[in-house]
Structure formats: C-alpha cells, structure tokens
Amino acid sequence: MRKSHPKYRSKEAMCKDVEIALNSDLSYAAISSVIDIVLWNWSGFDGKYEGCPYWSEKAMKNPGAKLIHEHLVPRSVVFKKLLDLEFPDYDQVYSLLETYCVGVVVTKEEDEHLNKIGLRQKMPSDWDGENPWARHEAGGITLFSESKD
Numbered sequence: 821m822r823k824s825h826p827k828y829r830s831k832e833a834m835c836k837d838v839e840i841a842l843n844s845d846l847s848y849a850a851i852s853s854v855i856d857i858v859l860w861n862w863s864g865f866d867g868k869y870e871g872c873p874y875w876s877e878k879a880m881k882n883p884g885a886k887l888i889h890e891h892l893v894p895r896s897v898v899f900k901k902l903l904d905l906e907f908p909d910y911d912q913v914y915s916l917l918e919t920y921c922v923g924v925v926v927t928k929e930e931d932e933h934l935n936k937i938g939l940r941q942k943m944p945s946d947w948d949g950e951n952p953w954a955r956h957e958a959g960g961i962t963l964f965s966e967s968k969d
Contacts, residue, residue: 829856831921832876834862838855839913840862842905842913846903852899855902856895859891859895859917862921863889863891863923866923872923873923874925874964876930877961877964878926878927878929878961879925880929885927885929886928888927888928888930888931890923891924892921892945892963893920893921894941894954896915896941897943898917898921901916904930913931930961933960934956934959934961939958943955944958
C-alpha cells in the first residue's frame, strides 16, 4: 500500500496498534480484528509478490507458474504468540512480527503440498516454537531471499 493511501500504516504504527490492543480492555473480537489486519498488512508490507522478501526456488525458476503469497509462519500461530505475551510492549511486538510474520512466495503446487501434509495453518508437531523456517523445511520447500542469492 502506498504511503499516500489513507489506510497506510508504517510498521511502527502497526506495532503500536497491536501493543495498545493487547493492553486494553477491548473485547476479544476487537483485539482479534486489530491483530488480523496487522498480520495481513505486515506480511505484504514490501509487496505481495514483487518486493516480497522470500521466494521458493521453484517460484523463482518457473516464471509462468501460478504463485501464492503466504506466511512463513501461519497467522494463527503468530496470533497466539502475540496473545501469549505476558506484558506486551512495543519491542516485543515488533520483534515477534519481524521474526514470524514474514511473507513468502511459493508455487500453487508447493502451497497444496503444505496443505496435504497438514501444515496449512500450523507448524510441524515437533516445532521448537522458535524456528520460523520449520514448516517449509518440513515440506521440503527451499526459500531464498528476494535478491535470489
């Protein structure tokens, strides 16, 4: 979203919004709404496709393939991590979002593969709770930075 768009928010503003929501007396539904929109906006902040920080090897090498923008760690997992913060502050929220709410571009086939092996909306059962790459590693999907190094 362009900075000139009335709904544009910087990452800093999004973190502040989440921090305020988590520390408020808002209803669970209202807090969920704030977090949900932030998770979508954060993962696509630099671009849904062009500008997206990570691409699978297959997505990079097959320009005609149907591509999917997805989350490195499922939104439901990031959402729970945010709710589990004992005393959420700006720095914790920012660090968590930067680590886990990352957009990736994969092929439709790779996305379907993750779904087939039960990793559509969750991390592997043996996940250590830390490694954001675990879901794609479990699915045999190699991700590279956008610079295609």
